[in-house]
Amino acid sequence: MPELPLSGIRVCDLTWIIAGPTATRVLADFGAEVIRVEHGQAADAVRFGRPIVGDRPTMNNSGFWNYINRNKKSILLNARHPMGGDLLRKLIAASDVVVENFSSGIMASWGLDYPQLREIRPDIIYCSVSGFGHSGRDKAFTTWGPTAQALCGLTFTSGLPGYPPAGWGYSYMDHTAGYSAAVAIMAAIHHRNRTGEGQHIDISQIEAGIVLNGPAVLDFTVNGRSWRRAGMPPGNRAWEPRVAPHNTYPCAGEDSWLAIAVMNDAEWRALVMAMDEPPWAAEARFATNEARLANEDELDERIAAWTSEFTGYEAMELLQAAGVRAGVCQRASDKFERDPQLDARDWWHEVEHGELGPITYDGVLPKLSATPGSVRAAGPLIGQDTFSVLHDVLGMTPEEIAATEAMGVLM
Amino acid sequence: MSGPLAGLRVLELCDEPGQFAGKLIADLGADVLKIEPPGGSTARTVGPFVKDRPGPDRSLNFWYHNTNKRSAVLDLEGSEDDRALLRSLAACADVLIEDRAPGALATIGLAPDALRAANPALIVCSITPFGQTGPWANWKSSDMVGLALGGPMMMNGYDPEDAPGAPPIRGHGDQGYNTTGQFAVHGILAALIHRDRTGEGQLIDCSMHEALACTTEVGMPYWLYARQDVVRQTGRHAAAQRTEPWLFRAKDGRHLILYGVGRDNESWKRLKPWWQAHGFGMQFDEPRFDTPLARQPGRGSPEAAEIMAEMGRFIAATDADEVYRGGQERDQAWGIVRAPDETLQDPHFHDRGHFVPVTGEGIDEPALMPGAPYIFSATPWELRLPAPRLGEHTAAVRAAGGAWPEIEPS
Numbered sequence: 001m002p003e004l005p006l007s008g009i010r011v012c013d014l015t016w017i018i019a020g021p022t023a024t025r026v027l028a029d030f031g032a033e034v035i036r037v038e039h040g041q042a043a044d045a046v047r048f049g050r051p052i053v054g055d056r057p058t059m060n061n062s063g064f065w066n067y068i069n070r071n072k073k074s075i076l077l078n079a080r081h082p083m084g085g086d087l088l089r090k091l092i093a094a095s096d097v098v099v100e101n102f103s104s105g106i107m108a109s110w111g112l113d114y115p116q117l118r119e120i121r122p123d124i125i126y127c128s129v130s131g132f133g134h135s136g137r138d139k140a141f142t143t144w145g146p147t148a149q150a151l152c153g154l155t156f157t158s159g160l161p162g163y164p165p166a167g168w169g170y171s172y173m174d175h176t177a178g179y180s181a182a183v184a185i186m187a188a189i190h191h192r193n194r195t196g197e198g199q200h201i202d203i204s205q206i207e208a209g210i211v212l213n214g215p216a217v218l219d220f221t222v223n224g225r226s227w228r229r230a231g232m233p234p235g236n237r238a239w240e241p242r243v244a245p246h247n248t249y250p251c252a253g254e255d256s257w258l259a260i261a262v263m264n265d266a267e268w269r270a271l272v273m274a275m276d277e278p279p280w281a282a283e284a285r286f287a288t289n290e291a292r293l294a295n296e297d298e299l300d301e302r303i304a305a306w307t308s309e310f311t312g313y314e315a316m317e318l319l320q321a322a323g324v325r326a327g328v329c330q331r332a333s334d335k336f337e338r339d340p341q342l343d344a345r346d347w348w349h350e351v352e353h354g355e356l357g358p359i360t361y362d363g364v365l366p367k368l369s370a371t372p373g374s375v376r377a378a379g380p381l382i383g384q385d386t387f388s389v390l391h392d393v394l395g396m397t398p399e400e401i402a403a404t405e406a407m408g409v410l411m
Numbered sequence: 412m413s414g415p416l417a418g419l420r421v422l423e424l425c426d427e428p429g430q431f432a433g434k435l436i437a438d439l440g441a442d443v444l445k446i447e448p449p450g451g452s453t454a455r456t457v458g459p460f461v462k463d464r465p466g467p468d469r470s471l472n473f474w475y476h477n478t479n480k481r482s483a484v485l486d487l488e489g490s491e492d493d494r495a496l497l498r499s500l501a502a503c504a505d506v507l508i509e510d511r512a513p514g515a516l517a518t519i520g521l522a523p524d525a526l527r528a529a530n531p532a533l534i535v536c537s538i539t540p541f542g543q544t545g546p547w548a549n550w551k552s553s554d555m556v557g558l559a560l561g562g563p564m565m566m567n568g569y570d571p572e573d574a575p576g577a578p579p580i581r582g583h584g585d586q587g588y589n590t591t592g593q594f595a596v597h598g599i600l601a602a603l604i605h606r607d608r609t610g611e612g613q614l615i616d617c618s619m620h621e622a623l624a625c626t627t628e629v630g631m632p633y634w635l636y637a638r639q640d641v642v643r644q645t646g647r648h649a650a651a652q653r654t655e656p657w658l659f660r661a662k663d664g665r666h667l668i669l670y671g672v673g674r675d676n677e678s679w680k681r682l683k684p685w686w687q688a689h690g691f692g693m694q695f696d697e698p699r700f701d702t703p704l705a706r707q708p709g710r711g712s713p714e715a716a717e718i719m720a721e722m723g724r725f726i727a728a729t730d731a732d733e734v735y736r737g738g739q740e741r742d743q744a745w746g747i748v749r750a751p752d753e754t755l756q757d758p759h760f761h762d763r764g765h766f767v768p769v770t771g772e773g774i775d776e777p778a779l780m781p782g783a784p785y786i787f788s789a790t791p792w793e794l795r796l797p798a799p800r801l802g803e804h805t806a807a808v809r810a811a812g813g814a815w816p817e818i819e820p821s
Contacts, residue, residue, distance in 0.1 A: 005601035008608075049629075050651075051636045051651070053636055063636030064629050067635070133763055135762065136759040136760065138739070138757075142742070143744050144670045147744050151746040152751075153751030154582060154586075155646065156750045156751070158583065160569075160580065163574050164573065164646060164666060166568050166569055166577075167582075167668075169643045169644065170628035170648055179594070180593065180785060182593075183597065186600035187416055188415050190415060194418075199789035201787055203786075207765050207781075208784045210751070212586060215475050215476075216583075218778060220755065221752075222471060222778045223461070226753075227752060241456065250578070257559070257579055259560075259581075261553035320551065325552055329578075330565060331640045332631050332641070333640050335624055335631070335634075336634055345544065345618070362621075362625045365598070365617060365621040366597070366617035367616040368598055368601065368605075370614075371602070373601070
């Protein structure tokens with residue numbers, strides 16, 4: 001097995017729900033030893049999250065929990081027990097990175113804010129991910145993914161003009177705050193490699209979303225133009241650059257859609273050729289981008305009439321063969337059953353799970369030529385690594401571990 | 412120079428798909444030298460423009476995505492001298508990021524393998540729509556086409572009764588490119604950490620399709636574990652079964668998202684008198700509302716549905732800010748659906764210094780734009796340079812004669 005790029009990096013993972021575990025999933029995929037510290041009486045709610053396998057949740061059979069917690073270890077530890085707190089401090093001392101996504105103030109209430117973490121380990125890299133960050137007047141406010149993406153502007157910019165916001169049909173901001181945290185942590189590791197210096201990284205989930213709409217903010221501060229104006233958001237039509245046709249078009253079959261983006265006149269001519277040069281497409285009112293934009297409603301109707309004659313995949317193949325940017329709006333089943341590109345890239349990986357048997361994961365990206373990331377292990381059963389971590393990482397003897405367990409610390 | 416990547420030398424050969432990756436790295440302190448063709452990156456033609464007048468240095472889109480970079484124009488297609496200069500720069504760079512079609516650099520004699528042969532410590536990251544290999548490798552894409560094929564779009568949209576026949580919806584802001592950029596940087600930093608240990612660089616193949624295929628949260632697990640496709644719904648999570656709405660229109664016309672109401676008993680007890688003082692939720696004193704599970708959304712509970720319906724009436728009679736702050740002060744993680752520019756009006760983010768002033772052609776006063784996605788205690792994110800004018804640093808690059816051009820003190 002090739003060496004992993006983050007091998008040798010140990011992460012004390014105090015995260016839960018989605019944003020934090022997404023960050024540590026990235027680190028684990030690239031080979032960090034990620035140790036999730038869990039407590040059975042206050043288990044991660046996602047351990048009960050649907051979809052589950054079987055009829056009732058067992059803490060180990062949530063498909064979603066397994067999806068975002070592969071490649072990690074799990075230990076059970078009651079950090080509120082004095083001995084549990086001591087063990088947590090020892091684990092932190094043995095770790096390069098501490099990550100958590102509690103509400104602001106929780107770590108301080110445990111006696112584990114950054115100055116205290118630094119006393120435990122001077123070069124610790126401590127990353128906190130919270131809704132509003134650890135400073136500012138509203139730092140005590142909280143978010144879920146859906147409210148974070150509402151507050152940062154992302155929900156608003158997804159929708160049809162004149163309709164309520166469609167928003168994102170999942171916690172895009174949990175993904176993205178996690179991805180940002182992974183960027184920050186790895187950058188901090190590189191800095192520590194060079195200088196020996198650790199640090200605190202304070203991430204606000206909302207700020208991690210505000211930065212994803214910079215041009216819209218600048219359009220307001222420079223041009224005085226808000227997205228809260230008639231005609232916005234523009235649905236699937238292009239905002240910038242303003243080009244047409246640019247939309248999703250219905251295809252044969254139920255709820256089947258093809259995205260087509262024509263960026264210039266050459267691509268328009270390619271589209272017209274691929275549609276077999278219908279007479280309407282030769283008309284002057286579709287000849288230039290400006291003309292097409294002025295007649296966008298009719299243009300979209302004409303193209304929709306053409307796409308409706310084909311399945312999405314047929315139309316996509318036809319258009320791509322002609323050099324037109326086109327893609328089916330794929331469902332999860334499409335990605336898994338019908339996507340030759342993901343298959344050809346060895347995207348799907350099967351690994352053995354302690355309770356569920358063989359389960360399938362998507363792959364690790366990007367692909368590194370010398371030290372690629374990998375899918376090595378399924379999401380851990382709760383506490384499956386308690387003994388090995390206490391023994392191998394903290395150097396405890398089996399007798400010490402048994403005595404600690406008997407006192408109710410390892411639960 | 413500050414930033415955790417200070418001292419890192421990066422060549423960027425990117426247009427729209429790859430420029431966010433370069434920005435992330437530049438904003439973390441790296442010296443990113445953007446190599447542009449004569450006429451400039453296509454990203455300079457993307458609006459909005461300063462006062463709606465196009466020009467290579469007037470694209471606000473370009474301003475935002477190219478902070479902290481320098482720009483040199485080289486004619487890599489047309490000039491062997493310029494290609495030789497690029498090879499020299501790559502020989503003393505740490506990282507090269509490019510977003511051309513697979514094999515395009517090789518056809519002009521700048522194959523990543525060859526650049527790496529001359530500088531084995533070099534990390535080359537190639538960002539493409541579908542990756543360097545596979546049947547779709549040479550297909551064309553765009554941000555929207557990527558969001559379609561990767562799966563995000565099919566999860567965003569409307570309940571049929573809200574917008575009959577509506578298509579799946581693309582969230583704006585080039586989110587496909589943004590997510591891909593974040594993954595590209597994951598790969599670059601992982602490779603950099605490996606290089607810190609071994610001195611060895613490598614090639615990185617970053618596919619937008621893969622970045623988006625694994626960025627659909629519960630969408631993929633629902634298929635992998637339950638063989639169900641989730642279905643899009645207005646303003647809330649796509650789900651295997653229809654769920655009660657979370658999106659409510661306030662008295663002032665703005666929308667709010669309430670993902671859960673009074674999940675724990677303590678906050679529930681604090682919420683009731685607030686609503687009841689406004690004349691809403693009188694029935695919530697009934698014991699059937701007392702258990703947290705009955706109040707939890709997304710589980711088909713009749714009490715949860717009733718709570719959300721009553722919330723709709725309460726919110727319709729109340730301004731969005733009052734609902735938002737009143738809820739947050741009672742431990743409710745509610746949010747207002749803000750336009751991106753409305754985030755500027757929230758003093759909390761100014762307390763944190765989030766928005767930063769930027770200058771450029773056509774404006775007299777600096778304008779604010781979003782700044783740091785992360786606050787580093789030791790190596791702060793910093794806006795050192797606004798986006799470069801086209802070719803602003805070409806002369807410095809040529810004068811250095813193939814060595815890495817020093818940064819002139821500003």
